[in-house]
Amino acid sequence: MLDDFFTRAMVAGVGLALVAGPLGCFVVWRRMAYFGDTMAHSALLGVALAFLFEINLTAGVFIVATGAALALLFLQRHGSLSTDALLGILSHSTLALGLVMVAFMSWIRIDLMGFLFGDILAVSRVDIAMIYGGGVLVLAVLAWLWRPLLAATVNTEIAEAEGMRPERARFIFMLLMAAMIAIAMKIVGILLITSLLIIPAAAGRRFASTPEVMAVAASLAGALAVIGGLTASLRFDTPSGPSIVVAALIIFLLSLARLPSRRPTPIKSGGPS
Amino acid sequence: MQAMVNGPGTLVEMRNAGVHRGGRWLVRGVDLTVRRGEIVTLIGPNGSGKSTTAKAAIGVVRPDEGSVERASALKVGYVPQKVAVDWTLPLNVERLMKLTGRLDRKRIAAALEAAGIAHLARAEVQNLSGGEFQRALLARALAREPDLLVLDEPVQGVDFSGEIALYQLIRDIRDRTGCGILLISHDLHVVMAETDTVLCLNGHVCCRGTPENVLKSPEYMRLFGARAGETLAIYHHHHDHTHLADGRVRQADGTITENCQDHHHAHDDGDGSLRVKERGHAR
Numbered sequence: 244m245l246d247d248f249f250t251r252a253m254v255a256g257v258g259l260a261l262v263a264g265p266l267g268c269f270v271v272w273r274r275m276a277y278f279g280d281t282m283a284h285s286a287l288l289g290v291a292l293a294f295l296f297e298i299n300l301t302a303g304v305f306i307v308a309t310g311a312a313l314a315l316l317f318l319q320r321h322g323s324l325s326t327d328a329l330l331g332i333l334s335h336s337t338l339a340l341g342l343v344m345v346a347f348m349s350w351i352r353i354d355l356m357g358f359l360f361g362d363i364l365a366v367s368r369v370d371i372a373m374i375y376g377g378g379v380l381v382l383a384v385l386a387w388l389w390r391p392l393l394a395a396t397v398n399t400e401i402a403e404a405e406g407m408r409p410e411r412a413r414f415i416f417m418l419l420m421a422a423m424i425a426i427a428m429k430i431v432g433i434l435l436i437t438s439l440l441i442i443p444a445a446a447g448r449r450f451a452s453t454p455e456v457m458a459v460a461a462s463l464a465g466a467l468a469v470i471g472g473l474t475a476s477l478r479f480d481t482p483s484g485p486s487i488v489v490a491a492l493i494i495f496l497l498s499l500a501r502l503p504s505r506r507p508t509p510i511k512s513g514g515p516s
Numbered sequence: 517m518q519a520m521v522n523g524p525g526t527l528v529e530m531r532n533a534g535v536h537r538g539g540r541w542l543v544r545g546v547d548l549t550v551r552r553g554e555i556v557t558l559i560g561p562n563g564s565g566k567s568t569t570a571k572a573a574i575g576v577v578r579p580d581e582g583s584v585e586r587a588s589a590l591k592v593g594y595v596p597q598k599v600a601v602d603w604t605l606p607l608n609v610e611r612l613m614k615l616t617g618r619l620d621r622k623r624i625a626a627a628l629e630a631a632g633i634a635h636l637a638r639a640e641v642q643n644l645s646g647g648e649f650q651r652a653l654l655a656r657a658l659a660r661e662p663d664l665l666v667l668d669e670p671v672q673g674v675d676f677s678g679e680i681a682l683y684q685l686i687r688d689i690r691d692r693t694g695c696g697i698l699l700i701s702h703d704l705h706v707v708m709a710e711t712d713t714v715l716c717l718n719g720h721v722c723c724r725g726t727p728e729n730v731l732k733s734p735e736y737m738r739l740f741g742a743r744a745g746e747t748l749a750i751y752h753h754h755h756d757h758t759h760l761a762d763g764r765v766r767q768a769d770g771t772i773t774e775n776c777q778d779h780h781h782a783h784d785d786g787d788g789s790l791r792v793k794e795r796g797h798a799r
Contacts, residue, residue, distance in 0.1 A: 272605045394616045397601055404574045404594035404666065405616040451606040452640075 245371065248364055249477065255366040255374050256469035256487065259430050260439065262378040264462025265385055266423050267440035268447070268454065269416060272396050276441050277327075278315070281334035282417075283424050283436040285311035287341030290358055290428075294351050295344070301373065301425045308421035311337055338433075361432030361484035363473070370429060377426045381419050388415055393454055431484045442491040443468060446498040464494050525552035527590060527664045527696040528573050533582035535568050542568040545720045546582070550664060550696040555687070557699045557707050557727075560717035561739070566700045567597055569717060570666050573698060590664055593657030597668040597700075599649075603642050609652050610637045613659050627659035628652075630685060646673025654682070658689060665689065668700045683710045704731065 245251050270279050286304045293303025311333055318329050345353050354362070385392075394402040395409030402409040427436050447460030471494075472487030479486075527550050534544035543565025550556050550573070558566045571577040572584055574592050601607055613624045628634045631651040641649060650673050657665055667686065671679040687710040690697055701707045704714065704727060714730040716723045716739065723735040730736050 272602055274602065390616070396605065397607070397612075397615060398596060398599050400571065400576045400596045401594050401599070402616065403576045404571075404592045405660070406592075407616055445604070448604055448606065452608060453606055453611050457606050 245368055248366075249473070251366045251368070251371060252363045252483065253470065253473055255371050256363055256430055256473060257466045258371070258374045258378055259427055260443065260465030260469045261462045262374075262381050262423060263427070263439045264443055264447070264460075264465050265382065265458035266419060267442075267444035267465075268458045268461050269392060269396065270420075270437070270440050271444045271448075272454075276437060277330045277334070278312075279420060279424075279437045279440055281315065281330050281337070282308045282311055282420055283428075283433045284334045285337035285341075286424055286428050286433040286436075287358060288337045288344070289341075289425075290353070291341045291344035291348070294348060294353070301428075304428055305421050305425040307337075308424050309418060312417040312421065357432070358428065359432050359434050360482060361428070361430050361435060363430045363483045363487075366429065374426050374430075377422060381422050384415065385419060388412055388419075392416055431487060435484050435488050438488045438491065439465060439468075442488070442495050446491070446495040449498040464498070465491065468494055526550075527552060527587050528698075529585045530569075530573060530579075531583045531585075533569075533572055533579040533584055535565070535572055535577055536580040537577075541719065543572075543717065543719055544581070546572075546715075546717075547721065548573065548715060550698050552663070552696050553690060553694045554713065555690055555697045555699060555711045556713045556715065557701055557704070557711040558715050558717055559701055559704050559730075560722075564717045565719055566717055567668055569715075570668055570698055570700055574664070574666055587663065591660065591662045593660045593662030593665045593695075595650075595653045595657050595665075595667045595670050597672075599653060601641050607641050608638055609633065609641060609644070609655075612641055612652060613656050615656060617660060619659055623659050623661075627655040630658060630689075631655035632681070632685075647675065647678060650674055651682070654685075661693060661695075663695055665695050665697045667697065669702065670699070671701075683707055686710060 245254065270276060285307050289304035289307030290300060292298075292307060293300045296303075315326075315329060315333055318324070318333075319326055322329065324332075342355075345355065356362075357365070391402065391407040391409065391412040392415075394405070394407045395412045399409045401407075402412070423440070424433070424436055427439065431439050443465035444457070444461040446464040447457045450460045451457030468491035469487050472490035473483060475481065475490065476483040476486035528548075530546050530548040533546045533548075535542045546565075546569050548556065548569065558569060560566050568577060572579050573586075574594060575584070575586065576594075609628070610624060613619055613627065624637075625634065628637055631654050633648060633651045633655060636644065636648060636652070639648075641652060644652060650670060654667070654670055657667070665686075670686070671682050674682055686697060686699070689695065699707065699711065707727075711727055714724065714727050715721055716730055716733075716736050718739050722739055723730055723733040725733070
């Protein structure tokens with residue numbers, strides 16, 4: 244069944260979307276979209292370093308993405324710049340560093356476009372094993388972490404006071420993000436990874452009454468986006484990664500449409516005080 | 517820090533505790549003990565370190581000097597001063613109850629009932645009014661059946677009659693479960709009947725004791741007298757001896773005399789007086 248490249252792409256993409264759903268919900272709830280973007284952009288630096296030191300590519304990306312997250316946490320605590328500015332600096336400087344380093348390494352041929360925008364049609368059986376193995380691990384850890392992380396998301400102080408150890412939850416969540424970025428890079432590329440996290444989660448909000456339902460809805464929306472996007476890319480001969488993101492966008496826009504039987508969700512920033 | 521504290525029934529004990537942040541001491545030299553079955557109230561002007569003290573007591577912030585000791589395996593229920601839930605997070609009241617631990621339906625229902633919001637179990641927290649949300653947070657903390665309940669201005673956004681009912685509820689909880697309660701309030705008169713010990717803070721503990729003694733103490737009068745124009749005009753009448761008695765009478769039976777209202781309207785400057793005005797119009 245996995246002989247066909249298109250089937251492999253479909254299986255890999257759906258697997259990734261299922262993992263991205265719940266993870267993406269936390270990215271949205273915690274307002275970490277730009278943070279996720281920054282971690283993803285640092286992935287190219289990870290790729291360059293992996294080639295330089297001849298280590299496993301996925302491991303390299305994981306390590307550098309984690310490093311970027313830790314650097315940000317450190318700077319947030321000890322620096323005087325706003326988080327927004329720090330993210331902008333880290334995000335683009337790691338990307339630029341990666342690009343420059345890759346350019347220097349003339350002895351290696353690197354498919355830069357593949358890393359930036361993904362090459363889902365080139366997915367191998369090993370990649371699929373990696374996505375599902377890593378994906379199950381990420382979801383298992385997230386399930387274990389669910390209550391403390393959700394409590395910390397609603398209110399850090401309540402979580403801290405009631406023994407949920409929010410700092411630890413936040414740190415583990417960052418490791419999960421780094422892992423997700425490492426396994427997703429090949430599918431959608433580092434420039435589009437966060438879209439796979441955020442757009443399906445945003446689409447799922449419309450149909451959810453609890454966080455858990457939203458996580459499942461996000462997974463399903465993501466899977467639907469992969470199936471729709473890949474099918475369309477085959478039909479219209481468009482690039483696969485961007486096609487998946489466009490499909491996700493369409494699902495999100497449809498989710499905004501008013502359903503006759505439901506009350507619309509009021510859009511407020513923040514809750515009652 | 518999580519050591520066994522001295523004395524039976526002691527839940528938390530702070531000795532000479534201080535918190536230093538951003539180049540200044542938020543609060544210093546706090547000695548504070550909360551025992552099982554005891555209600556301790558912190559009062560003081562804005563920025564006097566009430567919330568910081570409460571957070572240090574339960575380990576949300578670390579003290580930079582002194583010590584904080586909590587009973588081992590202390591179960592805390594915390595209602596912070598401000599909670600904002602992002603609208604992207606679908607969270608109904610029932611789910612909010614289970615935020616930091618498993619709870620069975622019966623306990624959730626009982627806590628919601630006690631807080632008077634049983635009918636809102638399915639409502640999304642973002643759609644609640646300020647007072648309803650405050651009750652939901654209180655119900656959540658109650659449902660945990662904590663050893664120590666920490667309430668940071670639990671009645672904000674609640675109207676006056678609801679305020680008294682909530683304080684009565686807090687006392688009932690203490691009577692029923694025997695937990696210790698650390699309460700932060702801006703209005704000593706309202707909490708008076710329900711509290712055992714009052715600590716008046718202003719960057720340090722400026723006076724302490726039973727509510728009656730604190731009301732009479734010169735430190736208390738000086739503190740709120742000196743700051744009258746700035747923030748808490750509501751405390752004005754504390755210094756007027758004829759009105760001190762009125763305040764107590766009002767507290768006891770829940771009515772405000774004509775006299776008292778006129779007095780508040782005369783001091784129309786600051787947040788505190790605004791609150792009083794609202795109350796005046798409400799009745």
